[in-house]
Amino acid sequence: MEQLVINDHEYRGDKLKLARMAKGLSCEELAATLGKTKQFVSKLEKGAKPSESLLVELSRALDIQPGFLFSERKYALESDVCHFRSKKSRTQTLTNSILARAEILNLIISSLEEEIQFPEVNIPEISGTDLTSPNDVERVAEECRRSWKLGLGPISSMVKLAESLGVIVAHVTGVDDRVDAFTVHNNRPVIIRNDAKKSICRFRSDIGHELGHLVMHEGIVTGDKLTESQADHFSSALLAPRTSFIKEFPRLRGKQFDWNALIAFKLRWKISLKMSIYRASFLGLISQEQARTGYMHLNTKGFTKVEPGDEHIPKEAPGMLNSAVQMLDDNTWLNIMERTGLTVQMTRELFNVNKILSNPKPHLKVV
DSSP states (O other): OOHHHHHSOOOHHHHHHHHHHTTOOHHHHHHHHHTOOOOHHHHHHTTOOOOHHHHHHHHHHTTTOOOGGGSOTTTOOOOGGEEEOOOOOOOHHHHHHHHHHHHHHHHHHHHHHTTTOOOOOOOOTTTTOOOSSHHHHHHHHHHEEEHHHTTOOOOSSSHHHHTTTTEEEEEEEEEOOTOOEEESSSOOOOOEETOOOOOOOOOOOHHHHHHHHHOTTTTOOOHHHOHHHHHHHHHHHHOOHHHHHHHHHHBTTTTOOOOOHHHHHHHHHHHOHHHHHHHHHHSSSSSSHHHHHHHHHHHHHHOOOOOEEEEOOOOOOOOOHHHHHSSHHHHHHHHHHHHBBHHHHHHHHHHHOOOOOOOOOOHHHHH
């Protein structure tokens, strides 16, 4: 047990609540694990100091070190730096769990930045830019393509693009599909994405959506219909620039879509059939009625989540965070775990950061 840390610092009930929410446990669930009541856990989270034996139990249940509960909360997230997609089906408990994980991930990243030099953040400043119409968003996406030197062709990997811009992309595990993605716009931007979503086209679109928030909505509360539609439009314009789209989009055969040609188009641009129809409608290549017919066809065929051709588009996995951790020697990584009060097990289970240790300290695996 970390006796010196515990003796020299004040117990923080808010850190217990943070760890519980990051683990995805309710008060009742944690209480049941401890053999205590919900009211008892609530008192601990309000500042009632646990005994040393209970500290061991709490640490084991939450995959933390005891010292985590005796350190200040350095990176508490404020709503004006977070972009969380609004979803009626998402509960506040689920939202709090993702927020807690984002805060802990921030703690890890800040510690890593003391050891590793990440790419410089390259998010264009567009403060004061008029975004009153979809065409304004279109122009912002085109400016980003120029700034990021993407040309007019397909983007091979949205994850590699985001990471090249200095953005950390991370998966969260163990979260249901009521969560799409979440962005934190700090000094080091972070995009957290739910790994329960299996569609690669949806994944690429989500990364574009979150980049749109980072570019257009710094300091703006998002989640409403306007900001979400702006981020959606930015994503489609970034993934498929209008000049190229207009030139290459398969024309209809009379009133019918050429679905084989559309699938080939999808495979080239790595965008969903649904996004292709949306983009074609916006750019005036098809009518709104024709777009509705296309959407109905996809729905009727059961292609709302997984579409034809998805299996031929390579998966994209975040790499920068894990690569940074792998660059560290064992002692440096373990020292980061000690400073933050986290454990190797927690970072592996929550963020898929899996550093193989040659001689791990037992108390950092399971307290």
